[in-house]
Amino acid sequence: MDKLARIGRLRGGGVGLRSILLLDDNPTTALDNIWLDTGSGSFGEPQTYVVQTVVKAIQRCILMTTDPGDLVLDPTCGSGTTAYVAEQWGRRWITVDTSRVALALARTRLMSARYPYYLLADSREGRAKEQDVSGKILADTFVTGDIRHGFVYERAPHVTLKSIANNSEIDVIWEKWQDVLEPLRRRLNEVLSTAFEEWDIPRDLAAWLDGKDGQAKAHMMTANVRKLHADWWEGRIARQKEIDASIARAANFEFLYDHPYEDKSRVRVAGPFTVESLSPHRVVAAREDTLGADLAASGAITSRPSTPANMPETDFGEMVLAHLRRAGVHQQVKADTIHFNSIEPWPGNYIAAEAHYTDGGQTEKRAAVLIGPEFGTLTRSQITAAAREASDSRFDVLIACAFNFDAQATDLNRLGPLAILKARMNPDLHMAEDLKNTGKGNLFVVFGEPDVEILDAPGGEIKVKVHGVDVFDPSTGDIRSDDVKGIAAWFIDTDYDEESFFVRHAYFLGANDPYKSLKTALKAEIDPDAWETLYSDTSRPFARPSTGRIAVKVINHFGDEVLKVFGV
Template sequence: MSHGDDEDMTREPEMVQAYRDTWELGLHSYLTYLRDRLLLCRDLLTPSGSIFVQISDENLHHVREVMDEVFGAENRIGIITVVKTSAQEADELSSVCDYLIWYARDKNSVKYRKLWQQKSPNDAGASDYNKVELPNGERRRMTRDECDDWNLLVQGSRIYTQDNIVSQRPPGDFPVEFEGETYRPITGYWKTGVEGMTKLIAAKRIEKRGRMLRYVRFFGDFPYRPIANFWPDVRFSSRVEDKLYVVQTTAKAIERCLLMATDPGDLVLDPTCGSGTTAYVAEQWGRRWITVDTSRVPLALARQRLLTATFPWYDLKDPGRGPAGGFVYQRRQNKKGEEVGGIVPHITLKSIANNEPPQEEVLVDRPETVSGITRVTGAFCFEASIPPAAGDESGVGFQPAQKTDSNFASHVERMIEILRKSPLLRLDGGKTVLLKNIRPPAKSLSLSAEAQVDPSPLNLNPTLNLNPPPSSAASRPIAIVIGPENGPVSSRLVEHAAREAAGKSYSHLYVIGFAIEAKAREAIEHCETVFDIPATYVQATPDLLMGDLLKNMRSSQIFSVCGLPEVRVFPAGPKGRPYDSPGRSPGSEEKTPSKPRRGAVIDDETKYQVELLGLDVFDPVTMENQSRTGNDVPAWFLDTDYNGLCFHVSQAFFPRTSAWDNLKKALKGQFDETVWDHLAGTISAPFEAGDHRTIAVKVIDDRGNELLVVKELK
């Protein structure tokens, strides 16, 4: 079978896949995946907890059946229709809606906070308000033009409708004297007693219509209506920047779900992170959150979004408890007398008849905000595979080829089979490397597989001038070692594999893993110097850990070659010189240390600064290093006191994006432009050496891969 079309695509700019959604067995694999995760979510929910699942109409009935099985049909709260777009031209009936299926852990205990939406003249039912009370007390029917545009009315007018005052519940069958006539309910009973009816008449809340009395309900009695299960107002606006992710849910839809089903301080879990909208909304409304994804691209997007987000500062009832103590809500009116606060009086027939103060409704989406304060995202951690403790070399990181471990052996066999189905290794610039003849080695202690690199020119960057042609080493097989299924690649694994690969005269060593220790990255960097064989780290997408639910195809972006960040550390000060030159791969050019940006250096020899010089990526086809400047990476982070286990973001930089624009606008020019240039630059702010006297730099590449380099402060 020819794959010429795929190879041709490698010569064009490549669209990075954010996720894979091609299921091995189609709908069956998807429903299996969904059921497993719903079972886990059910166990994690508190008795008052809820779960929302967004789905299109195509599979709505299937997903509802699965949720009935997991949660029980008796715990279904409802199905919410969410309008996502306007009607598009289609061969058949176009779909403009998605659906939110809402189930409770226990419907009898579910937490529910009613949401309200301000009424408008265009709402369904607003046409019933066709009468007006003028400022002089005169009451009349509104004209057609006035019904269409309430702004035509005299200021101070009160719009009202005549509502029913009869119910089917006794007592309430008594005569009422009104304007010289006696009235009784034609059917049913009056909604209030004799005393209550007297108070309603005195308050001018009773009018006659034909042979029946009616209750006068003003539009301003409670200018809000409860939000039901049809949401036509939550779709994206026309601005492109609103949508960050292909399957992103609007923040307003998620906001309503959180406000209905949680309180400030509650914990929210989103098992499909995407662009991080759930975490973003939860952070805004004072909810704790956990978000998970099987792909690094959405996690990188979510991290950037959260790190650069700004929120209003809500007034807290109990600052000592934080958001868990609740927000402050107050009743406020504007100059027109309209309710604009978080507490709104709800005038009802009952409150007037019983001469009671009106009931107050709390609009949970209107807490009091403190002006002049810009809030940013609170501290959060970003977790992945956890490396073993320092000095622990007996863990799963060094179990590459012991066939006695049946679990690891099956993991290696499965990874080799996946590599055969998807033999393309992705490099920067839209290039790929094609592996062929992938097979386990005849005899091996550490190596997992061997293969040939296809030297076809179709795999090369068309701008490269291959004169002389690639080294003859490209004709020799390459060695592959596969890291553990659960855990990072260790330095011992790299060293043992490199020693064996060099002894068997392989041309190159590929180390494939889901995560890698910093020392293992250093070992790969120095493989050619120490073991006389170049090595490359290949990142495997984490969704492979989902088993065989997803389909592995040639076009799947499963394996990507990761580069190595190149940094320099220097004492802060105008005369600071780099004290440590990072190791360089053969053929790379010496980079001239760039001068620190204006405003980024101070005269303090006890402090240090870090500069990201660039990112080196080895091209296994040309056998050359391809370098990118530090200004050409999406993001990089600095930990000024790295302990070898947990990376703590002390400083964050986004050189290639406008990520800080939101914060810049929120602060309204309180800082000089050089500050924002620095936050989008490649040189850190000065810092003091920490207790561990070690720093770590983490670079995020275009595929969301995390590339870590560690330096000691000598």
């Protein structure tokens, strides 16, 4: 009781004592199951999508049901609010949508967003903050920066009179400050000829002296008296702050999972993510024979429902050839685009069509067309088999069209005198039946092999220099090396494991510093020398790989990419 009286937690009330609890002792209110603060509309955030969900609603659901590092799935992406919130709060995420518009909006929203940098519990800075907040000394253990250990969160205290009475630290603080305050109180009583107890000393000395006569007031309001009074109150306030902090530390508390501590000196942007395409499912039609019926009966294939006479079924190969006739094959330089005079079916095992085009010297060339799988990857062995077939039939060039190519097929550009072009097909072709207007620009794009040189660096390290990309010259039928103007960005995996490509170095070569807007959007202090190293055709030095391999990925201005692996 003495302790509670000392710190002002008791007051008189009729014939007994009453306790004093402050608003800050329990400053939170439990949420019920009606969230009136998550409504959308004019008082919500700006809308970028017609059915955009308010951020606070998604945030509350994610914080209630997941921990940092957990995986969040949103099968209806929309404007990407779930991915945006999950990215902010350190959750992994997968989001899905049938609309390319929605995915484009979400991708832009994620890439242009800036997020607060929350202190990780498994970090040196986070552990220092935890010690400061809790007042407890933590064991000096190894930290790894693992986000799954969570963040350092603010606390909501639950102060009770019992927790105050049992807090022995308050006695220590009280005794320390008594040695400072008591001498000041005695001297103040001496000069004012008063008998003030601690609780009697007025906060405003001038107002207390208003009732005195002029001579007494002048005698009491000397500089010495004012300083004694100010020093006593300064110590009194400091003592109360220290006691309040001790009470808060010793009280029971709850973590505020939506209020982690933030490092204001850092700016965080979205981590690496990919946008993948899964094309609309195409049902395989069963053949009208015994084998087809048996396969259909066993569930191996599914018969397509009957199609109206005015809606004939479109064959994938015919659809590709139709677009190839109209669009041609594009390369980085417009003059290198191949426009076909004719494309006719070819009765080969691998070659689907024979195409004719005219080179710069008005000589007609014959091209064999290989069409890759509708759902899958075109392999090196398939390209090689088609190239042998094309050589036997005296074709001048093989054009392999596919949505994706096997990584081992990257460096396959020629088989003897036969040039091999790998034309990557635009994913829009997958949805040609569903889109009203599939533009003919960039439906088939050839992106050649990168011309890369590995250089020695001081200290046994190495550097990578990219000279350009090899380009097929339709006028001569040869492969020529182009400069770096055709490269938008290039990346290095400095320790490639032949399974996954990790971007460990990233460089940009677009004209007119295309990432100037990113620097502006970050609104942060950027080291110009460090930024300049990103805008280069030569990498920073790095250690030789433990796997003995590095991989270089080059992306052109059409968004097409090619990967090449080097032994080091």
